[in-house]
Amino acid sequence: MDLRLNDKVVLVTAASKGIGFAVAERFAREGARVIISSRGGALLDDAIERIGGNVTKQAADLTQDGSGTKLVERIIDQYGRLDILVSNTPGPRIVPALETTDEDWEAAYGALLRPAVQLSRRAAQQMCLQGSGSIVFLTSTWVKQPAVGGVLSATMRSGVSALAKQLALELASFGVRVNQVMPGATGTDRMRDIMRAKSVQHATTEDEERAVTVRDIPLGRWAEAVEIADTVAFLASPVSSFSTGVAISIDGGAVRSTL
Ligand SMILES: NC(=O)c1ccc[n+]([C@@H]2O[C@H](COP(=O)([O-])OP(=O)(O)OC[C@H]3O[C@@H](n4cnc5c(N)ncnc54)[C@H](OP(=O)(O)O)[C@@H]3O)[C@@H](O)[C@H]2O)c1
Structure with missing residues (x-):
């Protein structure tokens, strides 16, 4: 299926390896102009080499306040537009709820929720001006089904889920779609x-x-990371033009709820 992603300007964050990398590689293979971001260094350089074409890099440490906003601004300055944002973030500590510290909660907010807010707000402002755009948030099945040790992830990502739903509502009339993909164990x-x-x-x-x-x-x-990437690419693409506010679990059936 042609996902009609040719020449689209696509930012994928936390993309030097793992799920983010697989997503970036998928978009590049579709002919999109992909910008991958992570803290930088050899891993990010290596990711550029492995993707092999249609890709450039922008280093950004998403745990730094304001880095998401600045990252999107650099891309708009360079490309004049942003068609697709895939908001992926570093993961938090895995720790039982009663063993968490206040510092853990601050760090989880700074790594998961704040970057998602800052990236999507700046991206959405640009997309509204363009009259088109698509945002996909990567979260986790732990939003739907708790797992021991997953309290920091589940709580912060539930905020991201709410943000996705809220943005889907407020941006629809500007031609901007907002969706969420929830990976299971990958x-x-x-x-x-x-x-x-x-x-x-x-x-x-x-x-x-x-x-x-x-x-x-x-x-x-x-899951293999590419199996998450296929769904992200589909949901971000014009092929899913009537889908907004959707949250899809890719988890091999692990989430037992009916919705
Ligand atoms: N794997 C799973 O089973 C699974 C399931 C559900 C959700 N998730 C979530 O999906 C996200 C990605 O997971 P993954 O499994 O793909 O992890 P991974 O393979 O460890 O990759 C993590 C990525 O995040 C980047 N990163 C780390 N710290 C960063 C920072 N401060 N600023 C910007 N980028 C940073 C890393 O790049 P650099 O080191 O180059 O900065 C790397 O590209 C995480 O939030 C994870 O919790 C994973």
Whole structure:
């Protein structure tokens, strides 16, 4: 299917590896002009090489207040427009609710919710001027189904979900669509790090910890990052022109609720 993404200016944040990288690669393959962002350095340079074309980079540490706004402004200065924003953010600590500190909550706000607000607000201002645009927020299935240790992620991302719904309502009349993709367990460095930490904590192996997570996934495995990317590209593209305010879980059936 032609997603009609040729020449679209697309910003993907937290995109030097993992889910963000797979999303950026997918857009580049569709002929979009992709800008990938992360804290910068060798990982981001390597991501540019691996994608191989249709891609440039902008370093930005999303945990710095105002960095999301400045990042979008740099892209508008350079390209004169922004067609698609994929708002992806670094993940927070995995920690049981009662063991969280005030600093954990501040950090989770600064890493997850504040960048999503600042990126989308500046992007949406530009898209409203253009009379077109599309925003996809990457969140997590933990918004719908809690998991032990996921309180920082679930709470902050629930704010992002509300933001997505609110923006979908307020921006529709300007021709701007806003949607959300909620990945379940996906095979990235982050998931492998989490399994490693759990194996140390429980005196098990990483494979045993992985098997525990897979037990609750009806399709019997983690997602590949490209499987998340396919849905993001579809939802961001003009092909889904009548979808706004939608939230799609890509989780192998892990979320049990009917809606
Ligand atoms: N993997 C899963 O199962 C899963 C499921 C649901 C939700 N999620 C969420 O999806 C997001 C991406 O996860 P992932 O699994 O793809 O992780 P990952 O493979 O570890 O990639 C994380 C990305 O975030 C970037 N990053 C880290 N700190 C940053 C900062 N301060 N500013 C800007 N970029 C930063 C990293 O780039 P640099 O190091 O180059 O800065 C990297 O590109 C996270 O929020 C995660 O919690 C993941």
